[in-house]
Amino acid sequence: MSAMWTTAVAGAAAGLGVAMPVGAVGVLLMQEGMRDRRGAVAAASAVAVVDLAYAAAATALGPWVAATLSGAEAWVRLVAAAVLAVIAGRGLWGSRRPPTGGSPAPGEAARSPARTFARFAALTLVNPTTALYFTALTTAQGSTLHGGGSGAVFVSAVFAASFVWQQLLVAASGFAGARISDAARMWTFRLGYGLVALYAVKVALPLP
Numbered sequence: 001m002s003a004m005w006t007t008a009v010a011g012a013a014a015g016l017g018v019a020m021p022v023g024a025v026g027v028l029l030m031q032e033g034m035r036d037r038r039g040a041v042a043a044a045s046a047v048a049v050v051d052l053a054y055a056a057a058a059t060a061l062g063p064w065v066a067a068t069l070s071g072a073e074a075w076v077r078l079v080a081a082a083v084l085a086v087i088a089g090r091g092l093w094g095s096r097r098p099p100t101g102g103s104p105a106p107g108e109a110a111r112s113p114a115r116t117f118a119r120f121a122a123l124t125l126v127n128p129t130t131a132l133y134f135t136a137l138t139t140a141q142g143s144t145l146h147g148g149g150s151g152a153v154f155v156s157a158v159f160a161a162s163f164v165w166q167q168l169l170v171a172a173s174g175f176a177g178a179r180i181s182d183a184a185r186m187w188t189f190r191l192g193y194g195l196v197a198l199y200a201v202k203v204a205l206p207l208p
Contacts, residue, residue: 011157017195033173042113044166046120052159058134081204091193
């Protein structure tokens with residue numbers, strides 16, 4: 001049971017690590033929250049579903065890739081840790097300046113929730129960082145996510161953490177409106193990529 005809890009916590013942390021940095025999609029989510037509550041809920045759900053899909057695909061393929069590279073596991077972990085460190089470093093470097101986004105166009109008509117869901121799913125799907133993040137993370141963990149339901153627990157925790165965070169983001173934006181500060185977005189960027197950096201260290205240790 002403790003192993004499953006550890007896997008669940010790892011999945012939740014991974015989900016928050018990819019969800020918390022407020023980049024272009026996050027800014028659009030907040031704009032949607034300021035404009036249309038139903039559309040914002042659909043948009044946030046779309047982002048979490050794509051995170052789920054990427055995590056599931058990476059979890060399914062990660063152990064196979066690790067098995068193929070049997071005998072070189074330590075170096076696989078170091079390469080994966082380096083990829084995660086680069087993602088974290090780029091994100092933290094970019095967070096020196098808070099992200100900015102435009103306001104919704106005056107009089108712009110609200111889209112249907114279904115169209116909004118499809119739009120945000122497409123925007124998240126074309127973000128290569130998400131796919132790279134989960135591929136590096138799950139490949140490094142190798143067989144620990146294979147068998148005994150560990151993979152399902154990990155992916156479910158990723159989805160739950162991402163879903164809750166995205167919904168909180170749009171709820172906060174709807175409540176606070178235009179008063180959400182660039183400084184707040186900058187700190188979510190730093191916290192999210194800080195989690196990625198911690199994951200990089202965890203994956204790298206112990207050194208070969």
